[in-house]
Amino acid sequence: MIAGADDQIERDSMSEAVAATAHDDHHEVGFWGKYIFSTDHKMIAKQYLFTGMAMALIGGFFAYCFRMQLAFPGMEVPAYGVVSASEYNSLVTNHGTIMIFWVAMPVLIAAFGNFLIPLMIGADDMVFPKINRLSFQIFLLSAIVLLGSFFVEGGAFGGAWTSYPPLSAKAEFSLTPLGSTLWLVAVALEFVAFLLGGINFITTAMNARAPGMRPFDVPAVVWMIVIASVIFMLSVGPLIAGAIMLLFDQVLGTGFYDPGKGGDPILWQHMFWFFGHPEVYVVLLPALGITAEIIAVFSRKSLFGFRLIIYSSIGIGVLSFVVWAHHQFIAGIDPRMANIFTITTLLISVPVAEMIFLYIGTLYGGSIKLTTPMLWALAFIAEFLIGGVTGIFLGDSAADIYFHDSYFVLAHFHYTFFPIAIIAVFAGVTFWFPKMFGRMMNETLGKIHFWGTVIPFNCIFLPLFVLGLGGQHRRIYNYQHFPDLAGAEFQDLRIFATMAMLVMLAFQAVFLFNFFASLRKGKAAGRNPWRSNTLEWTTESPPPHGNFGGDFPEVYRGPYEYSVPGREDDYWPQNIPG
Amino acid sequence: MTTRHLLEASALMVLGLLVGADASEACSVCIDPSAASRDAFGMTAVVLSLLPMALVGGILFFLRRASRDR
Amino acid sequence: MSVESTAIEPRLGRDPLIPSAVLGMLIFVFSEIMMFSGLISAVTIARAGAAEWPPPGQARLPLEATAFNTLVLLASGIALWWAARVFKEAPSKAYRSLLVSMLLGAFFVCFQGYEWVGLLREGLTLTSSNHGGFFYLIVGAHALHAVAGLTVLSFAFLRLRSRRLTPDFLAATQVFWFFVVGLWPFLYLRIYL
Structure with a gap:
């Protein structure tokens, strides 16, 4: 933070100098300064976005490998080879870790947060640009450490993304002496990266808003990214503490989690889930924010109950700190605690459901345009609803005894995480692509990709609910070893899910083609292709260094004034007076 | 429903939770740690859960006061 | 740069209630508080799960000496508070109390390091x-923060000498050092007693 204070002072004088001289002495920076060591929030956002996309492909490839093994046990998987039992564990573990920590977090929080917060509040950059750059560099290092763990002796860590001791604490149990340590180090580095990022997001949104911008003139997505950052900052501490203790157990031979030495393995779950559950809301809130923006723009209506949406997300933030022990219902926790956490878990579905109703209320009576981003946003609501509703059953401590660690749980959280980390991200990328790169994406290809992703997604995970209710346990290498689970009625569903996954993966090629082709040859976007109100659309696409070319906007109204009666245009940008 | 009814209902619920918890201990997967250890888990859960709200609440209180003074 | 920056007045609406450096430091300190409360929970x-704490045959921690040391750290916090108060009136006069705060820290x-050497000799x-494990982990984590805090303080001191110390920087330093000072009594209560 010392650097932070420094940074701040330097930046303050810089930005004012820039404002005063209005950019006439803007010097050119080389390739390294522009793309690798940039402190520009837009470039850092793109770095996070592309790293996240690359990691998503890797995580998807892992899913492909182990789904093939489940559908066709022992088969030589094309492009990988035979999946051994320990490799299966590593693949499953790192699929989960990558998708949550290296895809959902960097893209939803870091990429969209970095890109949108300064633009939407009318600032020239983050408050601490150098800390922002450091954040990405640490993040990149963490990704390299994680991927590097696949190439060390013993292979990558295979003790599941929750990394429960004693399995994870001792090399003789996990069989990955180096892999499990590297996994922990990578996760810890990643948290440091997002701590630095979160400090920036909160401080920037609090202190660098455009003149005249009152709290409820800030768009919903900025609100939600900031609330998510606050949740992250306050929940990550105990996990870092727990991770240091686990690292000590692994490397130095202490016994914090070893019952033989007076430790307690439940302690890790206590600390892990204190972070682990708020983390769900950390990634959910930005996704809800992105869809809120898109739904308001393409319904040409004011966001219904904007203030209530913000209050609900604050409510989600508060409640998210008191639901975490529902992950441990069968770990042997105090039944009194289980009772209370059942109630809070069911309670948190109230504000979430309320927000979904408000989004539907926004759609009601609007002049809806089914563009690609809008389709993604609508799909987010529909699919997330299934994930939320199935969560109610799991939140009940009595029912959870039977559902725990079954494929029902797996299908449930994929129905929440897939909409969050994939559907909402596609919504955001297709919506802000014109602003990020100055060109439009192809709508036809976008819609083909949309249907080619959403239909197979349901075909993958709906069968898994059925399998879970049939008693199929998670994290098993080969179900043919279990007579109860080896029957054709189960195996057919597994093969169906795997086939649907292959179709879905194939359709991602359409997106990649569309993305890179539009990057080079797309139609020029202009400043405001969607005719939207928020401040980022008032500048050029892509925005220049300093965002507003020295001509900083002032704010006169809220962000959702669409179809105002008596006004010629059906939108009313925040910076237009009168 | 008046505030009083609400209070009575919540008090009953909390009481029910504390009494009913003994019945739910019959579950087959619940191990039996010492009472002291159980209470320690409960206490730390309460502290950890409420501390973030206290911290954010403190800052919001300060901001409110500061903006009123301005 | 600074000459230019005084040339234009701060734009309306960008007059934050908490300066950015202080706010950033506060958020960082909040997550640190959560980390230490995780460790204290652990x-x-x-302790609740152990039959006897500290375990039999393990060295006892030096209660009285550490109580004295706690007072030293608290005095260092007070000295910094005083330094910041004086700084507001006359920046050049804050020199001595800042130095006192640093030296006490x-x-x-x-003194902690000296105690560690003794405890290691006694076989802890x-x-x-786990008694020893938690002791070295938590007290060591605090010591790292104290060293980091001292580094920040000496930065502030050097800046004060070259007259480049801004109020925001001093306030951010204060937030961090007060965290280090204020945390210690809790650790003393949970680990030593």
């Missing part, structure tokens, strides 16, 4: 029991 649970760290190590 030691609380370990440095004394605290050195990281792996000798």
Whole structure:
């Protein structure tokens, strides 16, 4: 933070100098300064976005490998080879870790947060640009450490993304002496990266808003990214503490989690889930924010109950700190605690459901345009609803005894995480692509990709609910070893899910083609292709260094004034007076 | 429903939770740690859960006061 | 740069209630507080689960000497508070109390190190029991923060000498050092007593 204070002072004088001289002495920076060591929030956002996309492909490839093994046990998987039992564990573990920590977090929080917060509040950059750059560099290092763990002796860590001791604490149990340590180090580095990022997001949104911008003139997505950052900052501490203790157990031979030495393995779950559950809301809130923006723009209506949406997300933030022990219902926790956490878990579905109703209320009576981003946003609501509703059953401590660690749980959280980390991200990328790169994406290809992703997604995970209710346990290498689970009625569903996954993966090629082709040859976007109100659309696409070319906007109204009666245009940008 | 009814209902619920918890201990997967250890888990859960709200609440209180003074 | 920056008045609406450096430091300190409360929770649970704490045959921690050291650290915090108060009136006069705060903090760290050497000699190590493990982990984590805090303080001191110390920087330094000072009594209560 010392650097932070420094940074701040330097930046303050810089930005004012820039404002005063209005950019006439803007010097050119080389390739390294522009793309690798940039402190520009837009470039850092793109770095996070592309790293996240690359990691998503890797995580998807892992899913492909182990789904093939489940559908066709022992088969030589094309492009990988035979999946051994320990490799299966590593693949499953790192699929989960990558998708949550290296895809959902960097893209939803870091990429969209970095890109949108300064633009939407009318600032020239983050408050601490150098800390922002450091954040990405640490993040990149963490990704390299994680991927590097696949190439060390013993292979990558295979003790599941929750990394429960004693399995994870001792090399003789996990069989990955180096892999499990590297996994922990990578996760810890990643948290440091997002701590630095979160400090920036909160401080920037609090202190660098455009003149005249009152709290409820800030768009919903900025609100939600900031609330998510606050949740992250306050929940990550105990996990870092727990991770240091686990690292000590692994490397130095202490016994914090070893019952033989007076430790307690439940302690890790206590600390892990204190972070682990708020983390769900950390990634959910930005996704809800992105869809809120898109739904308001393409319904040409004011966001219904904007203030209530913000209050609900604050409510989600508060409640998210008191639901975490529902992950441990069968770990042997105090039944009194289980009772209370059942109630809070069911309670948190109230504000979430309320927000979904408000989004539907926004759609009601609007002049809806089914563009690609809008389709993604609508799909987010529909699919997330299934994930939320199935969560109610799991939140009940009595029912959870039977559902725990079954494929029902797996299908449930994929129905929440897939909409969050994939559907909402596609919504955001297709919506802000014109602003990020100055060109439009192809709508036809976008819609083909949309249907080619959403239909197979349901075909993958709906069968898994059925399998879970049939008693199929998670994290098993080969179900043919279990007579109860080896029957054709189960195996057919597994093969169906795997086939649907292959179709879905194939359709991602359409997106990649569309993305890179539009990057080079797309139609020029202009400043405001969607005719939207928020401040980022008032500048050029892509925005220049300093965002507003020295001509900083002032704010006169809220962000959702669409179809105002008596006004010629059906939108009313925040910076237009009168 | 008046505030009083609400209070009575919540008090009953909390009481029910504390009494009913003994019945739910019959579950087959619940191990039996010492009472002291159980209470320690409960206490730390309460502290950890409420501390973030206290911290954010403190800052919001300060901001409110500061903006009123301005 | 600074000459230019005084040329234009701060734009309306960008007059923050909490300066950015202080706010950023506060958020960082909040997550640190959560980390330490995680560690304190862990030691609380370990103590509750143990039949006897500290475990038999393990060295006892020096209660009185550390109580004295706690007072030294608290005095260092008070000295910094005084320095910041004086700084507001006359920046050049804050020189001495800032130095006192630094020296008291440095004394605290050195005295802790001296105690560690004694405890190690008595056979209390990281792996000798969970008692030792938690002691070195938590007190060590605090010591690292104290060293980091001292580094920040000496930066502030050097800046004060070259007259480049801004109020925001001093306030951010204060937030961090008060965190280090204020945390210690809790650790003393949970680990030593």
